[in-house]
Amino acid sequence: MSDLPSQHERTQAEADVVSRHLPDGYTAEHVAATANTTSPDADPTSPPEPQDSLRLQGGDIHREIFKIGARSKLGQRSATFGAPTIRRSSTFLPKNHVPASEQRAPGGFRRQFMQQQNRLSAASNPVTRTFVSFLALYGDFAGEDLAESVDDSVAATEDEEEPPPTETRPLLGRRKSTRRPIKPGDAGTTKSFFTLLKAFIGTGIMFLPKAFNNGGILFSSFTLITVSLLSCLSFHLLLLCRKRYGGGYGELGSEIGGPKMRMLILGSITLSQIGFVCSGIIFIAENLRSFLNAVTPGPTMPVSTVALIAIQLVVLIPLALIRDISRLGPAALLADIFIFIGLFYIWYYDISTIATNGLHPTVQLFNPHDFTLTIGSAIFTYEGIGLILPIQSSMAEPSKFPRLLYIVMVIITVIFTSVGALCYATFGDKTRVEIITNYPQTSKLVNAIQFLYSIAILVGTPVQLFPATRIIETKIFGERASGKRSSAMKWKKNALRTALTVLCALISIFGASDLDKFVALIGAFACVPLVYIYPAFLHLRGVAKSPMVKAGDVVLCVVGTGAMVYSTVVTISTWVRQ
DSSP, X not given: XXXXXXXXXXXXXXXXXXXXXXXXXXXXXXXXXXXXXXXXTSOTTSOOOOEEGGGSTTTTTSHXXXXXXXXXXXXXXXXXXXXXXXXXXXXXXXXXXXXXXXXXXXXXHHHHHHHHTTOOOTTTOOSOSSHHHHHTOBOOBTTBOOSOOGGGSTTSOTTOOOOOOOTXXXXXXSOOOSSOBOXXXXXXXXXXXXXXXXXXXXXXXXXXXXXXXXXXXXXXXXXXXXXXXXXXXXXXXXXXXXXHHOSOHHHHHHHHHOHHHHHHHHHHHHHHHHHHHHHHHHHHHHHHHHHHHHHSOSSSOXXXXXHHHHHHHHHHHHHHTOSOGGGGHHHHHHHHHHHHHHHHHHHHHHHHXXXXXXXXXXXXXXXXXXXXXXXXXXXXXXXXXXXXXHHHHHBSOGGGHHHXXXXXXXXXXXXXXXXXXXXXXXXXXXXXXXXXXXXXXXXXXHHHHHHHHXXXXXXXXXXXXXXXXXXXXXXXXXXXXXXXXXXXXXXXXXXXXXXXXXXXXXXXXXXXXXXXXHHHHHIIIIIXXXXXXXXXXXXXXXXXXXXXXXXXXXXXXHHHHHHHHHHHXXXXXXXXXX
């Protein structure tokens, strides 16, 4: 009898999953014969009585699906239907044995036959064993389901109303769940390799030369390597938590640390993404300003940085209103292409210049005045933690992901260190925050890279803003708030997205004068907890067993907290002092 509560809970969980996919007004419970008759004393405002699911087209075929919900509403003793539970030892069961309860599930008999015939190989074996388990499989950003509510999806026009339940309506039509099911991963190792590269190599790499100027070439190189090693350790801890508990970053926080921990994680994700967007807006404005200054005649600059930030809103606000993030994919890919074009040009110019002229005479091994800014900028550069868990979920063989991740970390560390060191060695204390402006402005190639690079990042900026927008929308309006059935809700969401974009522009105007300090502040305050503190805390609370492992988690938490507080305070004080 001790197993009845757990069995009842499993039945209830299955019913909750299935109910989100079934039409309203139909049930497999016992319905009285008079259910369809209307009493003259009946209240017309009361909801209609549910009808038997057999009245639907194909009712006999999908009857078992409706029975899943009906069984969950029975008492624990009634749910047994009076039949005794026969327990058999698993020692004498065949290898591919499927329990009778799973055979009764939709598709269960066919699944048992396939397993007995050994036709489900290791390569084709489904991730889920039952129909209900498949319905409960979802996707994520940072492990979070940040997709639009189903009513706002691009599967139908935004003004289309969902028809009422009828006999011709598909049984498994539009889902009521706000989370979208995800296919089992099918990405190969090569595809996942390039996806990881794109996740880590963003606009942050262009701020590294100024970070090397702030810290010195030796200290900055050591800092980048150290940050890389600590990031690998944190990623490893996060993957161990994912292996044990499943789910995404926020879900791990909720499972291990409770709802408040989940709110902390989502809050840090929101702050970091807004910081990335603001730094990108400033970077675009400064690059466009240099481009216009180079291509327009006359000694005066025609447009100020503040005006260029405001002009970007003309493009950013409409893009921010897009509900389906997949539509922004080509823009993000375009930004990545121009980032790599810029990197190749930087390597070519710096190496040729150093080979001809040698190191710049102002190069320092260590800068004792602004070295703390280097720490925040280095952490800011490793901005891909939000995509670690989703990329692992997309792989056909997730077990290969840790090794692949470490290989990518080695490669990007070499790229980051080489770009920062070469640029600083070339320009010395003349190194600017927007490194492209250091290169010959009379070169048409440099002008083209500046312009195309800026435009590509501009149209890719909403991709970075999308997670923050969805987190805030879900917090304010709830997960089921839909702009399809309510035009008022739709415009409320549009107003929120517009306001958030304008807020990013205002923050960018504030931080435009000292972009390197702004980047360091975002890295110290928002990125350090995500990369170092939260993974260690989750591993300490949910996975660590031995005292030595727990002590290591505590040390990482303490070091991360100390680095966050120290770097944040010093960056702010340096900003205010200057």
